[in-house]
Amino acid sequence: MKTSARNQFFGKITAVNVGAVNAEVAVGLKGGQSIVAAITKESVEKLGVKVGGDAVALVKAPQVIVVMDDAGYRLSARNQLSGTVSRIHKGAVNSDVIIDLGGGETVAATITNDSLEALGLAEGQTAMAVFKAGSVILGVAA
Template identity: 50%
Template sequence: MLPTPDTYNQPEFYAPWHVHLGTGDISPRRLHLLQAIEATGSMAAAARQVGMTYKAAWDAVEIMNNLAGVILVNRQHGGKGGGGATLTGTGMQIVTMHERLSAMQAMWMASLDHTEADILPLMRRIKMQTSARNSFYGTVQSIKKGAVNAEVVLKLQGNDHIVATVTSDSIERMNLKEGATAWALVKASWVVLASPDCQGKTSARNTLCGTVSRISQGPVNVEVILELQGGNTLAAIITNSALHDLKLSEGVKMCALIKASHVLLGVDH
């Protein structure tokens, strides 16, 4: 069960509305993006409303989906504009809470019931910003300790897992244990893409497979977004020549290889 607001410091409210919970703020821009998606049903239109580029809006949505641990925005493929976008039930809950916050102001905290309070920690997670393109939120499934390092298996949404190698000192410092929640951060440049048919053995501890959902080409490098089987999305930066060699396009099945030492772990506390 997610922690209730009593777990955190007493919230303080500011205008334009964001919530300060002592350890971080809920980004109003991301909340406004969710509102715009609900109002327009279009990612392109929502991006224009909040002053984002189309790519930046999808980047923000993919990060929010990953960090929330559940899907907040569904992507609908097709059409010249890349299809539509709709909020899931959880996404709608977040938007509804934000609108109530704006309307009820100081009375809002007194009006929260237990179910609504459970959404607060989720809202804290989706505002996190890091230099790592890939941010995942999950539950520690197992910890295998060695003399110096430890192997941590983090269960993500669906049946996806990601393995990280950290020092034993980090395990103690972050108070990591089975059942605890944690972040996994991976830079897009650390992700290696390979065909699912590739039979070669690699030293990468993580193999996450899915479908290419988006490709953004630049003059030298290409950003490839992979939609994993469990619902998370993962970004990889590859060269244009690699894009050509792998014959990548939207809808192609692909696997992401990530070394366990390239996975950074973090916790809320």
């Protein structure tokens, strides 16, 4: 699969919760974490989404927030993945931050340099990659 989405999580579908209009689909990764995608009920049927099937969860790096300290706030985002900052690539305005989730999985987040400095983000630190289920595009193997 060749896409520009920096985050392409391949795994097996572990849960499909179909509501009145939308559905939440969980894709289990090798490292034990899961990615939750919100898609329409119609897409569940059209794509033939079912537990055990091979899938890929696509998430663009600009849609991922890096959280260092939640200060006791609980976040509404369905995807909150903990890991270690393994690489920071700094540009003129934005930086690319890679968080290692373990199990060979990484998450890329594009953040502004202002945020990078405000957070005092450095390689080796613990951080959380946060994104909404609605930011995830699901791909299902034919």
